[in-house]
Amino acid sequence: xxxxxxxxxxxxxxxxxxxxxxxxxxxxxxxxxxxxxxxxxxxxxxxxxxxxxxxxxxxxxxxxxxxxxxxxxxxxxxxxxxxxxxxxxxxxxxxxxxxxxxxxxxxxxxxxxxxxxxxxxxxxxxxxxxxxxxxxx
Amino acid sequence: xxxxxxxxxxxxxxxxxxxxxxxxxxxxxxxxxxxxxxxxxxxxxxxxxxxxxxxxxxxxxxxxxxxxxxxxxxxxxxxxxxxxxxxxxxxxxxxxxxxxxxxxxxxxxxxxxxxxxxxxxxxxxxxxxxxxxxxxxxxxxxxxxxxxxxx
Numbered sequence: 001x002x003x004x005x006x007x008x009x010x011x012x013x014x015x016x017x018x019x020x021x022x023x024x025x026x027x028x029x030x031x032x033x034x035x036x037x038x039x040x041x042x043x044x045x046x047x048x049x050x051x052x053x054x055x056x057x058x059x060x061x062x063x064x065x066x067x068x069x070x071x072x073x074x075x076x077x078x079x080x081x082x083x084x085x086x087x088x089x090x091x092x093x094x095x096x097x098x099x100x101x102x103x104x105x106x107x108x109x110x111x112x113x114x115x116x117x118x119x120x121x122x123x124x125x126x127x128x129x130x131x132x133x134x135x136x137x
Numbered sequence: 138x139x140x141x142x143x144x145x146x147x148x149x150x151x152x153x154x155x156x157x158x159x160x161x162x163x164x165x166x167x168x169x170x171x172x173x174x175x176x177x178x179x180x181x182x183x184x185x186x187x188x189x190x191x192x193x194x195x196x197x198x199x200x201x202x203x204x205x206x207x208x209x210x211x212x213x214x215x216x217x218x219x220x221x222x223x224x225x226x227x228x229x230x231x232x233x234x235x236x237x238x239x240x241x242x243x244x245x246x247x248x249x250x251x252x253x254x255x256x257x258x259x260x261x262x263x264x265x266x267x268x269x270x271x272x273x274x275x276x277x278x279x280x281x282x283x284x285x286x287x288x
Contacts, residue, residue: 018174024172024174027168027171027172028172028173030168030172031165031168031169031172031173032169032192032193032194033193033196033198034193034209035204035208035209035210036207036208036209036223037207037208038207041208044207048207049207049222057225058224058225058226058227059189059192059193059225059228060173062189062192062227062228063173063187063188063189063192064173066187066188066189067173067175067176067187070177070180070187070188071176071177074177075177075179078232079188079232080231080232081229081230081231081232082188082228082229082230082232083227083228083229083230084227084228085226085227085284086224086225086226086227089224127227
């Protein structure tokens with residue numbers, strides 16, 4: 001588990017890849033009660049809203065970013081702040097990669113700032129994010 | 138000077154909708170944890186809610202016949218906008234305490250900003266809300282700022 005004594009600026013957090021399926025997207029949208037057709041109706045999505053394919057939910061991408069931080073923390077630290085921005089769409093079938101690194105360590109209030117990214121197969125950051133966490137000594 | 142956003146539209150900024158009362162259940166946390174493939178046991182077992190668990194929880198539950206052609210319910214906090222297709226923009230959350238099964242939460246949403254930008258495919262309207270989450274006893278749980286984009 002990360003502690004203030006073993007974390008420095010530049011410490012990287014474990015990467016994880018995500019490739020949502022029709023079923024996982026369905027379950028996510030059911031869980032958050034989101035009936036926007038761009039997440040399950042191929043014809044509507046491509047013909048009416050003019051997307052390239054079924055759209056991977058922006059907040060699901062945000063959740064994957066939050067998991068980079070929470071998995072790193074385990075049960076010991078605390079997530080204080082979390083933010084992300086959806087900059088580019090992702091479509092069903094894409095493989096996305098979430099990761100992050102420590103950019104600031106504040107020993108006074110025991111907080112660490114983490115820069116987060118979600119990248120597509122072209123290595124483009126489609127959703128940048130940031131988390132501020134509190135660690136133990 | 139905004140081309141799409143009239144003074145009538147801007148007048149909606151500052152409005153809040155009816156606070157939503159949410160009873161948190163272990164089953165709902167576990168469903169969310171499965172759908173998002175959480176790896177921490179506390180989330181998988183539903184002992185604690187993952188950080189994004191409340192996304193969309195403020196949304197009122199309306200009958201099927203009240204849904205718009207895109208499948209979404211109309212937003213009671215928004216006037217008719219000149220752009221119709223909606224996308225997620227992002228969030229900024231501050232966490233005050235963990236959410237656990239049995240918690241009863243009160244969610245209050247306020248429209249805080251509407252602005253226009255020009256994107257690569259044309260004009261975009263950004264709509265920003267804050268969602269304040271408290272316990273039913275009035276203790277702060279989470280503050281969310283959420284952006285939706287209309288294109």
